Amino acid sequence: MTELSLRLAVSLAQIAAVMGIVMLTVMILTLAERKVLGWMQDRMGPMEVGPYGILQPIADGLKLFFKEDIVPAGANKAMFTLAPLLAMVPAMIGFAVIPFGPSVTLDAFGITIKPFVISDINIGILYILAFASIGAYGIILGGWSSNSKYSLLGGLRSAAQVISYELNVGLAIVGVLLLAGSLSLVTITEAQAGGFWHWFIWGARPDGFFPIHTQIFAFVVFVISAVAETNRVPFDLPEAESELVAGFFTEYSGMRFAFFFIAEYANMVLVSCVAASLFLGGWNAPYPGTILGYVGLERLAWVENVAWFTFKVYLFLFLFFWLRATLPRLRYDQLMRFGWKVMLPIALANIVVTAITAYFFPRG
């Protein structure tokens, strides 16, 4: 029983660490987004709070925390409270299976610990997809329970959009799963070791350089669908300011609003982590091995791996901001047509082609 409780303690510590990192990343993102947008639009971004505006997220957090909590008249109180939780929990829970660093094991206190992944379950990516699909409930219920037409329309739009693009996300990763032969993100990442030409976006076999199994089409479909699934520009129809005020969270204020806000950013981080793990080699460096390993510091090689993972994730997050600064919003019918008539056929064709090449040119 002591071993069980020890495992529990270690898991809880890992969860706390990952949650802390995710929340910190979300805080950084709120500032980074405004700064990046500012620079792209030839502005300064927030400059008032702290040196160069770097304390802005803390000020925003305090403001939201102390704001009055308003529940609109005629709203369904229970659902109104439940909706932000239903949005936030699925966004945070997915990080449990993300490998942030090499899958080394650590023997401490008589038990084996995997320090860089909370739980290496054998259905890792399906677990993330399953909880991502639950995120729609928060949006849909938030829209419905607010007793407001704008909110309801935003919620319904969001539901349709999330369902449509979730399908594309699911189909886009099938090629990667075929090549890796596993649903575990740890195994998938390890299958891409040994240089950037082994990443699934390039898709060389373990013994060659030629991109026979390239997943670049799946990668493009995945990234576009992920942007759509997180309701970001140019797919932010659920909260289209010019037509729906603020969409499903029009009536929300204070901490409940903050929960939706955090959920959106946590979802961005999550899909960035998944994209990095599936297509860009996860924590693998773009060259074989690690530089720290070559100079004789094998024990510190994990620092380099974690740094590469962080770099890749922030690359995707920057892409999110870049898209927001560049592209106008799609119209609703364009969004649906694009999802079902462009993305879906590409994803399906990718599965067929990948299956054929993987059959005739197996990976060792």
Place this chain on the structure above:
Amino acid sequence: MEQVFFFYFAFVIAAAAVLVVALRNPIYSALALLIMFFHVAGLYVTLHAEFLAAVQIVVYAGAILVLYLFVVMLLNLRQDDRYHRQWPMAVAVGSTLVIEAVILMAMKGWTTPVVATGAETTVGGTGNTEAIGDVLYSTYLFPFEVASLILLVAMIGAIILAKKDLGEPAES
């Protein structure tokens, strides 16, 4: 430990299933159904069928139930006329199921259920995802193909229903 989890899941499944039909507000019914789906998935996990558990959530909770909610919200059902004309059908289906259960119990007797240890799902060192794929495309190939055909028919039917105005020019 497993017994405790099983009885917890079983109890919540039964209670949530009753709530689905007993609650007056259709939104609450849908949420009770969501809770039930999650606990069914939990039951699968205790049986070491993680793949089924994840698929259960993705398909039922993530797709089908969201569509239910969609319809419920758009139609804005009146709460009073939900049960009319369903009683005869409900009695027929329910009594059939009860009789079936009684016959099954009488035939089999009260045998102790076989407890899954996870060993049979991981034959030859493969996970349960591979195991499902294997039996689906070998032992159960014919039922699988039949199910695919039925789904295809349903898909075509949905397209026909939605495209009633094929002759008219599409508005853009």
